[in-house]
Amino acid sequence: MPLDRRIVDEFVGVLGAADVLSDPIRTRTYECDGLTGYRVVPELVLLPRTAEAVAGCVKVCARHGVPFVARGAGTGLSGGALPVADGVVIGLNRLNRVLEVDVENRRAVLEPGVTNLEITAAASPFGLYYAPDPSSQQVCTIGGNVAENSGGAHCLKYGFTTNHVLSLEVVLPDGSLVTLGGDSAEQQGPDLRGVFLGSEGTLGITTKITVRLLRTPETMRTLLADFPSVAAGGQVVSDIVSAGIVPAAVEMMDALAIEAAEGATGAGYSLDTPAALVVELDGTAEECDDQFEQVKAICDKHGCTRLHIAGSPEERANIWRGRKAAFAAVGRISPDYIVQDGVVPRTRLSEVLDKIAEMADESGIRVANVFHAGDGNLHPLVLYSEANGEAEQAETLSSRIAELCVEMGGSLSGEHGIGTDKACSMPRMFGEEDLEAFHRVRAAFDPDDICNPGKLFPTPRLCGERPGKYRPHPLEEHGAIERL
Amino acid sequence: MPQQGPSAFDAIRPPERELLDDCVHCGFCLPTCPTYQLWGEEMDSPRGRILLMDLAQKGDIGLDGPFTEHMDNCLGCMACVTACPSGVQYDKLLESVRPQIERNVTRTKSDSLFREAIFALFPYKRRLRAAALPGALYQKLATVPAVRRLAAKLPGRLAAMESLLPPVTLREAFATLPVHTAAIGKRRARVALLSGCVQDVFFHRVNEATVRVLSAEGCDVLVPREQQCCGALEVHAGREESALGRARRTIARFETLDVDAIVTNVAGCGSSMKEYGHLLADDPEWAARAEAFSARVRDVSEVLAELYSRDDDGGPRAPRTPVQGRVAYHDACHLGHAQGVREQPRAVLRTIPEIELVDIAEAALCCGSAGIYNMIMPDAAAELGERKAGKIRDAKPDVVVTANPGCLLQIRKYLGEGAHGPVPLLHPVQLLDASIRGVEVPRS
Amino acid sequence: MTRAAPTTLRPTTPREVRDAVLDTPGRLAVAGAGTAADWAGRLHDIDARLETTGLTGVIAHNPGDMTVSVHAGTPLRDLATEIGTHQQRVALDAARVGRGATVGGLVATADAGPSALVYGSVRDLVIGTTTVLADGTMVRSGGHVIKNVAGYDMAKLLHGSYGTLGVLVEVVLRLHPVPKATATVAVEGPLQAAAEHTARLVQSPLEPIACEWVSGDPGRLLVRLEGGESTLHLRVARLVELLGDGAHEVDESVWDEHAALTAGGPGPGGDGGDTGGPAVAPDGAVLRIGAAPTRLAPLVAELPATAVTAGLGTGVATVTVPGAAVAETHDAVAAAHGTSALRSRSADLDAPAWGPAPSGLPLLKAIKNRLDPDGRLSPGRFDPWM
């Protein structure tokens, strides 16, 4: 049902006609984000240029009960920026100024459309950088990162977006502008900034973000090691951790993922190895060198078949280029694929991978694996061909993998979010009471349910009348946690 | 999404389904797309354009209106091809879509008048030479009907076109290259040079420098007479019929020559000649010939870099004199993105002693020249030109080099004067030529 | 109307906590070990006191995963001892840990110590919580893995809630390895000099874990480093050189003095055992303040502080000021765009616990309203805001 002409005029009044897209062909290009399985064409796309204009748009939405969905670069992999029918998309990509780099206080003030990599680009002349580094960093926006609490390879040591955001200016769903958090970590009252982080665009729109910057480490040592099996690689990770070493990053790829990434980048990965591990250490020269020797020894101990040590910043960049291109590059080895994102306790990595391989065999669908081995965050890439009618099978396998992660005591998502994709799986991880409490929090921010409605929570429309029933959490079954 | 109806494309080489399906919608191409940078709108990004092509192919939308508008907005810079981790061949997609638009979409009167005039002028060396004569463009080209029509209806557009023609001396405009220039010293290769249309009239000095450098580095250089335009501008604008005719003529002109490589010093010509094989793939008579031709096409920097890196008798041969100063190399999109030639020109420049090669920030972003783009989309081109000029100024170069005449003109227009007069804007071979000949670096 | 003296409830399981919340009519004060009982706004109109000190013990610790789940009433000190045998720790060194503060209490008060410079405050270490709300709803959020973005992060909401939004019953924490070696370097000098040292230090690659100025005559800057057994001394030497004349390595016990001073006492503290903090001087009041790091030293210098510990790298300081100066301290901090909260003070001091309300206050009220519509939990903590 098209929006009332008068409402459209109000948006035009706020933004000017050029920044309101209403042509159905143009708005079509906003029908999905990085998760293409779900598509909804919005009524309007609004492209404000200032925080005030964002607030103005949201006020119009609030006044007329028009649902809105914030959108950054649209790289989300859980359908978080999927438009709502009869609603509007508010694109933040034009708010893209780095407002300030405060070198003394090591922080930067950003508009939400600044890309993750631009933060580091602005900071690096001062020897500073922004730590969270999603693989999509050259394109995803800090606003999207905030909404998804994005992580990256280097989050093992340095934490996720939530650990690096000091304050947020937020347009609440009623159009009011508030600041959450402050100039220091010392907060006044409950950490509402923390609640907003990772809320997947359901609690408001952030229009200004202050992030912490870190000093570029004195030394970085990166190695790429091949192993005869994923299990051997996993053992290396365990040994590194029990040696008391916290690497900056530990990433693993299996043969299929390597094939794709190497095809895309020619970064120098071995095409004949079953598993490759990227380990990076950083820190002061003394510590870093000392620990690097230990890591090399651990690699040897577990039958490393090739050890490539990055000898220059270019070689390091190359190794990372290969790793970071992995997801998107899978398009080269499969016409269609689903990027799954689940977490398991690190000690159960091998077990889970075996299980996944088994499940893949059963369904006759290939699964490539890329994962943040240090924190147990798996990215199984489910490869299929829609043309061959494998879509549904792949969907099922992918959901089963995510739910397997929960059964193993892990989580449905480590960094990509729940969004539309996993909303129906939420009852696997959370009970009715938990979800009910989440709803109450949401209602405090958005009583009229106009801010990215339909995401995160299982809804009858999305999941059928009876969304998946709660099954006791395995930790409960083991008596590790208790539920009443 | 399943097919919604008959494809909006006609049956002549529509964009291939597999190529459309390669796009996984990851958005990695957004930051390097100049139009997305300018306007921040999804439908003017590679991802958005591919989605629109997909919808048209599925019969969900038509070709006229927004579809054509957003395809026209594309500069064809191919930065997205470089950026895409999934290996999406946007170049091929665009190449199939543009002729579809030319065939199936009626353009506005003024737009088609303007396009006709552009293509009545640029591919013709004789008309370009006439244009180089003193006097107003209209008077010089009054015999060309398309130009006459434009002048009558839209004199302003004609003036805009004229403003992009560079100043040139008459001697240069009418000079010709020798048909055969022998290698100096032992011959390392035999090459044939495409002298180009715009290049030969307005940048004849670059052609001369190219011949001298190639010969000094041990190449026999043939410059066949009766060369015509290679069709690059037309290929990139989707004027397929005419472009294919030019392609066939160019192939016919060069294919019988006994040479190791067909060399061009124009990025745009190189990229389209390398595509002949693909463009003519459906033509049984020409497919194999085109394929063989494309396989031999090289940018001049590729030829030199290959000579320098040979194991046997490799390395620079001609002695060089030092060139001091900061030299900024601008990657022409049709060389860097379309042909993946980035390292070679730099490697070639580094053979000049004492040269300080500097990078330009946002190197992947187009300068806005993009074939005929700066004539038909002057506002966008101007914004991109300003932006590029800003980054070049930041690099504080003493000389700027780039391997495409369009880029040279565009950058010259926006760079303006430095503290010591205009910064010289050259083709890289001109710099190398000066170094080899031990003469002063030319001003243009 | 007079109220009966509040009863004390001491449940020992999550289920009992829920029952206690459901079965006890009226208003509940939520308490841990009482080490911060007199922080923030003063409780009023309490019908019962719900203490978590009976709800103790590790629920699950898998050393290989470096996570631990504990009952919320477990003193962090005890937890540290238990996991320490695996060379692991919770990287939180808030001053009152030594006095028996519980894990839940530390979360609810958003506490942190000097090492927040690197490890953050307790919010950065909590990966999951289970909470009983005022209506008995039991909410679990987060989980047992370090990385997890499923659902809203209720732990953050509880962090700094001072018992007003729910009763934490379980907390899951991420662990860090115990460093192989630790060293502290001190340099004497006034606050301003320390700030200058810090400015250089944070630009350096030395990666200090903590960087604190403690008041005294003239006061001194303490810098802690962590590292390998055979390598740390090299960095200590670099640090001493960087800090210049007078910098020298000191015994780790300086941090006990730091903790005592942070608690408002004259130090040395760390006496353990008892639940009350070291007594604040009779007319004194302790405030926790935060500001942009470079604003902190000038701000503190301007306050009538009698004792100070100042995290010059984090921008977080704890100051003791005369009771009469609390309001003006709040104002001065607010003027510097900072935040302030009143901590320990003498029992009869009537001073505002908080400075000017943040712009998010209506939101905070809305949340309170949704989670505890009858205002049952810990009333008074956010006076005068709500």
Ligand SMILES: Cc1cc2nc3c(=O)[nH]c(=O)nc-3n(C[C@H](O)[C@H](O)[C@H](O)COP(=O)(O)OP(=O)(O)OC[C@H]3O[C@@H](n4cnc5c(N)ncnc54)[C@H](O)[C@@H]3O)c2cc1C
């Ligand atoms: C190839 C590839 C690799 C990836 N790798 C990683 C990775 O390593 N780690 C990782 O964490 N993620 C990764 N992602 C996922 C994605 O890039 C992140 O989730 C990213 O944070 C999304 O940012 P965006 O700007 O594209 O946001 P969008 O996709 O546009 O939006 C994401 C969500 O944020 C909301 N949102 C956007 N802007 C705002 C705002 N200003 N205020 C409030 N809400 C807002 C939207 O409503 C939506 O719910 C990857 C994606 C791709 C395609």
Ligand code: SF4
């Ligand atoms: S060719 Fe250039 S302008 Fe066109 S879509 Fe690709 S990057 Fe954008």
Ligand code: SF4
């Ligand atoms: S063209 Fe390539 S980079 Fe762009 S969205 Fe498609 S797959 Fe991603």
